[in-house]
Amino acid sequence: MRYASFVSELAASGSDAWALHSRAQERQQAGDPVIVLSVGDPDFETPAGIVQACKDALDAGATKYSLAGGIADLTGAVARNESARLGMTVAPSEIVVTSGAQNALYVTMRCLLEPGDEAILLAPPYVMFDGVVRSSGATPVHVPLRGDAGFTIDADALEAAITPRTRVVLMNSPHNPSGAVAPPETVRRVLEICRRNDIWLISDEVYADLCFETSFDSPIAMEGGRDCTVVIRSMSKSHAMSGWRVGWIVGPADLCAHARNLLNNIQYGGSAFIQHAAAHALLNENDALTAMKDAYKARREILVQYLSGLPGVDILRPDAGIFCLLHVGGLGMDGSTFAERLFEAQDVSVLAGGAFGPALRDHVRISLCQPEPVLIEAATRIRAFIGGLKETTAA
Ligand SMILES: Cc1ncc(COP(=O)(O)O)c(C=O)c1O
The missing domain is CATH 3.90.1150.10 (Aspartate Aminotransferase, domain 1)
Structure with a gap:
């Protein structure tokens, strides 16, 4: 067969x-x-308050099918947190809750890429990036980060790698594995390149809550970023919730509508009791x-x-x-x-x-x-x- x-x-x-x-x-x-x-x-x-919120949700009967893309409590809590983090108003319609960032990456790629397309990855990329691009039938194109300069993004090399087939640039800052945080001027430059070439910028910000001295400025909050940026987030690392599988996408409402449809076909909604716990975490466990x-x-x-x-x-x-x-x-x-x-x-x-x-x-x-x-x-x-x-x- x-x-x-x-x-x-x-x-x-x-x-x-x-x-x-x-x-x-x-x-x-x-x-x-x-x-x-x-x-x-x-x-x-996982902090005890989050575990308790999950038990409370189970006791309260949150054990049935739930809405693909997230229950209202969680999309509301994410909207509140992301609005504060990004310094802009994010509506629940611009959020899609997923089973961790991995699922968010997969769903995003499936919504944006198709066979024949190219996705630029800044290398070394997080180990799963190639796979999610390939799953959509597209081809990953690696553009090296400057290893001799603390794994900074070489914006000129990025621009030079763009072809008529490029549909996506996938950026990960703070970066796994180097822990480097791209400075705002570099992020702005990458965003400008994407906008000029009509390319989506996917920004994997899984480690953004774990910046030690400097914070990461997301491209979605920069001028012109809102229309072409998709942010990938997760509670796995920041809240020690890797096994709970909670993450989300922040992006344009149209993309989010497509992502919800796709998720409906993939999972038919996530676990409501876990999402209640995640909402509690975002609102109470800072x-x-x-x-x-x-x-x-x-x-x-x-x-x-x-x-x-x-x-x-x-x-x-x-x-x-x-x-x-x-x-x-x-x-x-x-x-x-x-x-x-x-x-x-x-x-x-x-x-x-x-x-x-x-x-x-x-x-x-x-x-x-x-x-x-x-x-x-x-x-x-x-x-x-x-x-x-x-x-x-x-x-
Ligand atoms: C850069 C990056 N993106 C995404 C993920 C996936 O995270 P999640 O557990 O939310 O699926 C990881 C996990 O290690 C990661 O390091």
């Missing part, structure tokens, strides 16, 4: 880098003293969000402090998010070899940068999703591993 051709392409786009993560998880579950820093799943419990952000910031300091000044490696200090990138090329090995050998020697799993494409071949991504004492132990082991390499080379 035949399958649609895109499903085999999707299967082939998986990366070996995740195999180490799976091994680490298996060994951890078997009781070995493994520290898993290879994934970005918040270690914090303190919990701030506390988690402060914790990630403190963890960043720890990693940067422990891994700075070591021979052969270079730690990139992230502006936001839940990861640090470590360049390991100076040790004479790529990220994949480093990750394998570190795991063998010290039982610490990190993600080889190759998972994000060839630009990060010589990097590893280290997650901040462990409590401070565990992170300190992991950083101590990483130091010991690197120190051991130096001794082996010297011997």
Whole structure:
């Protein structure tokens, strides 16, 4: 029997880098003293008030079909929060609630792209971006971020990559995996390029609530941004709710109407009791969000402090998010070899940068999703591993 051709392409786009993560998880579950820093799943419990709101909603009978694109309580809460964050009035009609940002990305791409179209991704892109573009039959075109300059966007290179087939630019700031935040003047330039060329700008702002010093200025709130920008958001990281699967799209009302129709065909509405909890979180749990952000910031300091000044490696200090990138090329090995050998020697799993494409071949991504004492132990082991390499080379 035949399958649609895109499903085999999707299967082939998986990366070996995740195999180490799976091994680490298996060994951890078997009781070995493994520290898993290879994934970005918040270690914090979902705040108790959110869990209670979910239980209350279940008790109140929110267990039936719900409206595709979000119950009114949640779209109202999102509208309130996004209006405050973006400094502009966002109406519920400009919001579509999805099953996490991943679902929001998929729905957006399906609404905007078709076979023959091109989507520009700023590389290294978040690992799932290629797949969502390919799922719509379109072709991803990678434009490198400037790795030599803190993973900043090269707007000239972006403009040069535009062809008559380009329909979408997909931007992710704060950026996974580097944690870089694009400055407003760069975002404005990207927006101008998109407007001039009649191209949609998709702005993945999943980490926007986790900016440590600077905030991220969204293109949707900039002059001319409203008509052509689609913002992708999630509660997975900011509220430690990865398993609840809540995210949303902010975009023009027409696009949102299409997205709701599509969602009706995909899922026929999300879980109402989860959405009640999400609405509670957005309206009442800001303190919990701030506390988690402060914790990630403190963890960043720890990693940067422990891994700075070591021979052969270079730690990139992230502006936001839940990861640090470590360049390991100076040790004479790529990220994949480093990750394998570190795991063998010290039982610490990190993600080889190759998972994000060839630009990060010589990097590893280290997650901040462990409590401070565990992170300190992991950083101590990483130091010991690197120190051991130096001794082996010297011997
Ligand atoms: C940049 C980026 N976008 C989207 C997602 C998907 O998030 P969600 O859990 O909301 O589907 C992630 C998750 O790691 C991410 O890092």
